[in-house]
Amino acid sequence: MAAKPVGMEVSIAVSEAVMLCDADVVAAYPITPQTHIVEHLSELVADGKLDAAYIPVESEQSAMSSCIGSSAAGARTFTATSSQGLALMNEMLYRAPVLRTPVVMVIANRALSAPINIWNDHSDIMSVRDAGWVALFAENGQESLDMTILSFRIAEDPRVSLPLSLNIDGFTLSHFIEPILLPTREEVRAFLPPFRPIVKLDIADPISIGLLGTPESYTEARKATDDALTASKQVVSEAFAEFKKHFGREYRVVESYRAEDAETILVMMGSIAETAMTAVDEMRDRGEKVGIVRLRLWRPFPVEEFKAAVRHAKNLAVIDRHMVLGVPDGPVALEVKSFLYADEVRPNISNYVLGLGGRDVTRDDFWHITERAKQPGAGQRPRYELVGVME
Secondary structure, eight states, X not given: OOOOOEEEEHHHHHHHHHHXXXXXXXXXXXOTTTHHHHHXXXXXXXXXXXXXXXXXXXXXXXXXXXXXXXXXXXXXXXXXXXXXXXXXXXXXXXXXXXXXXXXXXXXXXXXXOSSOOOSOOSHHHHTTTTSOOEEEEOOSHHHHHHHHHHXXXXXXXXXXXXXXXXXXXXXXTTTOEEEEOOOOHHHHHHHSOOOOOSSOOOTTSOOOOSXXXXXXXXXXXXXHHHHHHHHHHHHHHHHHHHXXXXXXXXXXXXXXXXXXXXXXXXXXXXXXXXXXXXXXXXXXXXXXXXXXXXXXXXXXXXXHHXXXXXXXXXXXEEEESSOOTTSSXXXXXXXXXXXXXXXXXXXXXXXXXXXXXXOOOOHHHHHHHHHHHHSTTGGGOSSOEETTOOO
């Protein structure tokens, strides 16, 4: 008999996935809206359901320091954070990739202050987009659970051995209760091999890692990290294909919805895609040739897959959840424009920023964006358009 979905808060589903993956170490500091993840993990450890060391640290900086150390010692390691917590980790975030420590971290995306704001946008992950982590985005609760399992598989692959951040929208995803299919521990173990680090601290065979990078070695270390991050895209695709064989659910680095014949394509990441799908269905019913391309993989950016997904479009409406202050475009639009700049035939690209600080994103917003993107000269606008600004 097939398993039945269980109504569960998405944060709790993430914690359950970490348990199913037999994590060895959890080091974390609570911060809204990710607290339920590490809070539930502490309960699972205390109740004996997860045989792991739970390290209650005094700050997020210490959490990431502990995670790097435990991963380097050969432990499957997990943490979670949000917003200012991610910012406090900043120093250590840049160390983890170069040290090749495959820590898995869930980020319940939240706006960076100021003004103080606890609600969702993507300013936290965009603040560390160049740290060298593999970065994935989930759209709903089932994907959040699945992607947690996939994160360990991808990060720990010896061809990758890099830290990975899984991004789930704070509150609008993290705190929702959804029907979720839970795999068994045996099913997860059949998919996720034991962690075998490529570099390991061992008192029987002492080595040093993380030493001073002199001018003679620093550039080479950064290039080696970039090479590993770029090469990880193939491993991500392979892991997605293997996941489908084991669990029947399919994921791709770039995913499309009704985009095959679309003249106007909305480009986005995260949970707003499901609202956008409803709007696209409504527009399609009225004869509008509109579709969606969603980025599942943010780092490394899947350039060729993205180009293939949008190759027939006349108009691209790139939607950002973060403002790059002092620059005409948001972070996703900046990258899309750079990738398509040299193409002889490229769509009109316009940029829209919405949903900052948790402001509601509605179907009407996507109707508005689609109409704006089709206007003559939309691709020549000097600056992104802020959608939903209160007058």
